[in-house]
Amino acid sequence: xxxxxxxxxxxxxxxxxxxxxxxxxxxxxxxxxxxxxxxxxxxxxxxxxxxxxxxxxxxxxxxxxxxxxxxxxxxxxxxxxxxxxxxxxxxxxxxxxxxxxxxxxxxxxxxxxxxxxxxxxxxxxxxxxxxxxxxxxxxxxxxxxxxxxxxxxxxxxxxxxxxxxxxxxxxxxxxxxxxxxxxxxxxxxxxxxxxxxxxxxxxxxxxxxxxxxxxxxxxxxxxxxxxxxxxxxxxxxxxxxxxxxxxxxxxxxxxxx
Amino acid sequence: xxxxxxxxxxxxxxxxxxxxxxxxxxxxxxxxxxxxxxxxxxxxxxxxxxxxxxxxxxxxxxxxxxxxxxxxxxxxxxxxxxxxxxxxxxxxxxxxxxxxxxxxxxxxxxxxxxxxxxxxxxxxxxxxxxxxxxxxxxxxxxxxxxxxxxxxxxxxxxxxxxxxxxxxxxxxxxxxxxxxxxxxxxxxxxxxxxxxxxxxxxxxxxxxxxxxxxxxxxxxxxxxxxxxxxxxxxxxxxxxxxxxxxxxxxxxxxxxxxxxxxxxxxxxxxxxxxxxxxxxxxxxxxxxxxxxxxxxxxxxxxxxxxxxxxxxxxxxxxxxxxxxxxxxxxxxxxxxxxxx
Numbered sequence: 001x002x003x004x005x006x007x008x009x010x011x012x013x014x015x016x017x018x019x020x021x022x023x024x025x026x027x028x029x030x031x032x033x034x035x036x037x038x039x040x041x042x043x044x045x046x047x048x049x050x051x052x053x054x055x056x057x058x059x060x061x062x063x064x065x066x067x068x069x070x071x072x073x074x075x076x077x078x079x080x081x082x083x084x085x086x087x088x089x090x091x092x093x094x095x096x097x098x099x100x101x102x103x104x105x106x107x108x109x110x111x112x113x114x115x116x117x118x119x120x121x122x123x124x125x126x127x128x129x130x131x132x133x134x135x136x137x138x139x140x141x142x143x144x145x146x147x148x149x150x151x152x153x154x155x156x157x158x159x160x161x162x163x164x165x166x167x168x169x170x171x172x173x174x175x176x177x178x179x180x181x182x183x184x185x186x187x188x189x190x191x192x193x194x195x196x197x198x199x200x201x202x203x204x205x206x207x208x209x210x211x212x213x214x215x216x217x218x219x220x221x222x223x224x225x226x227x228x229x230x231x232x233x234x235x236x237x238x239x240x241x242x243x244x245x246x247x248x249x250x251x252x253x254x255x256x257x
Numbered sequence: 258x259x260x261x262x263x264x265x266x267x268x269x270x271x272x273x274x275x276x277x278x279x280x281x282x283x284x285x286x287x288x289x290x291x292x293x294x295x296x297x298x299x300x301x302x303x304x305x306x307x308x309x310x311x312x313x314x315x316x317x318x319x320x321x322x323x324x325x326x327x328x329x330x331x332x333x334x335x336x337x338x339x340x341x342x343x344x345x346x347x348x349x350x351x352x353x354x355x356x357x358x359x360x361x362x363x364x365x366x367x368x369x370x371x372x373x374x375x376x377x378x379x380x381x382x383x384x385x386x387x388x389x390x391x392x393x394x395x396x397x398x399x400x401x402x403x404x405x406x407x408x409x410x411x412x413x414x415x416x417x418x419x420x421x422x423x424x425x426x427x428x429x430x431x432x433x434x435x436x437x438x439x440x441x442x443x444x445x446x447x448x449x450x451x452x453x454x455x456x457x458x459x460x461x462x463x464x465x466x467x468x469x470x471x472x473x474x475x476x477x478x479x480x481x482x483x484x485x486x487x488x489x490x491x492x493x494x495x496x497x498x499x500x501x502x503x504x505x506x507x508x509x510x511x512x513x514x515x516x517x518x519x520x521x522x523x524x525x526x527x528x529x530x531x532x533x534x535x536x537x538x539x540x541x542x543x544x545x546x547x548x549x550x551x552x553x554x555x556x557x558x559x560x561x562x563x564x565x566x567x568x569x570x571x572x573x574x575x576x577x578x579x580x581x582x583x584x585x586x587x588x589x590x591x592x593x594x595x596x597x
Binding site: 051072073074076077078082090092093094098102105106114116117118162 | 430433435436437438439441442444445448449450451454455457
């Protein structure tokens with residue numbers, strides 16, 4: 001039916017390592033989809049292929065039924081896919097507010113290239129969103145002075161300024177304290193209620209199981225299971241991928257499933 | 258705002274009055290060379306400082322501007338102040354050369370980019386050596402200029418002054434514009450910026466082309482003022498190193514830093530050249546200065562000074578209030594200053 005984001009048999013190899021082999025996923029309009037899998041199973045690679053940071057060797061990516069395979073990052077963004085990175089990527093030597101203005105820069109329609117960046121409305125909107133994620137008091141500080149958790153929030157806020165149709169979040173809860181995890185989860189739910197679609201890569205199983213539906217499981221670059229959390233949780237293939245005799249870190253399994 | 262406006266107005270007034278107060282031609286000659294480097298450093302910084310792509314090939318534009326002005330003056334038989342009207346054309350030529358140069362060089366980043374700019378630079382220098390139109394090794398001589406001796410330097414001075422001020426103003430406008438924001442985002446994390454819709458190639462190329470224009474213009478002016486360009490003086494690799502040092506000393510990526518750097522280094526160089534005679538000694542000192550700047554003032558004078566002033570103000574404020582030092586406040590002060 002009408003999925004918003006779909007990949008079809010995407011494969012990608014780095015040298016001799018087959019990071020993705022025929023990965024097919026589908027995210028419906030208005031879903032909070034989860035993408036899990038052991039370390040090295042290809043989750044981030046799949047994100048990179050979708051958002052244009054890596055080229056697929058074969059396979060297709062569709063947004064709203066339109067093929068966008070291997071489009072460069074700026075074009076993928078323009079089409080409505082925003083993303084965050086596993087290790088947050090903000091602009092450290094710019095202020096928090098300037099970070100927000102950069103994320104909203106594509107909306108400025110001024111013909112004059114020397115016009116001042118960020119009109120009053122853009123600045124107010126940026127401040128509102130900073131307030132929404134709770135770091136408005138740092139607006140004038142350099143982004144490099146933020147703590148790790150605050151950087152996560154800043155990255156979330158500026159992906160929101162950009163206002164994409166679908167947000168790809170790479171480990172939004174990674175390395176973040178439990179109370180901040182709850183804040184991030186509730187923000188995602190609120191935004192989803194307002195109509196945003198999400199695809200989330202995350203290792204924190206409580207976070208994923210509580211938030212995402214459906215959940216897709218990637219192992220050795222292939223989707224081995226997908227469906228609602230309770231089904232995926234008890235799928236023998238999934239248990240095997242996490243607990244099994246493979247080369248994957250056993251810590252993974254103790255952490256969650 | 259007001260505290261910033263007063264010193265800028267004073268500096269501009271000083272610049273306008275300078276040749277009327279200091280009528281000694283030796284002094285105004287040094288001032289003209291200094292203004293040429295102010296324009297160059299400000300233009301270079303608008304590309305390299307804002308985007309983080311360090312170019313050591315901007316002498317390509319300088320030399321091209323010089324040669325273009327020389328060839329056009331010779332072939333069109335221009336004299337006197339007519340030659341100044343060639344400078345906008347020289348700037349245009351610089352911009353046009355920057356388009357293929359940029360498309361070629363800006364595909365790569367960091368060290369590779371630096372190396373490519375140097376390679377392109379040598380291609381231009383060797384071409385100037387070998388073409389008939391550029392006069393080969395002997396270069397191009399300017400016609401005798403019949404300006405009144407007492408005020409001979411003044412037209413050169415004011416043309417250089419206008420180019421320098423115009424470049425700094427545009428550089429400032431760019432820094433606070435969306436274009437400037439995009440450039441600085443590219444400096445911090447180009448791939449991330451692309452993921453937020455910044456058309457990185459177009460933005461980098463735009464800045465590169467802009468930065469070539471004033472450099473080519475002062476190249477033309479420099480030819481007319483020194484009356485001679487040859488391949489080793491027009492395409493001088495030390496110019497680019499000097500400009501990079503000026504920007505690093507004053508504060509790479511700030512508006513006023515490269516201007517300050519040029520105002521310090523170029524007069525110092527000229528003083529050495531004239532009074533210590535041995536320019537080799539100067540190059541040694543130059544190298545030493547570069548090391549000191551990188552080690553002691555990695556961010557340059559302007560950002561470091563702004564931070565100290567900001568901290569000092571915070572301390573005073575917190576002493577008054579009797580509260581502890583507030584880190585958020587201090588960094589907010591820094592940023593405001595750093596854009597100065």
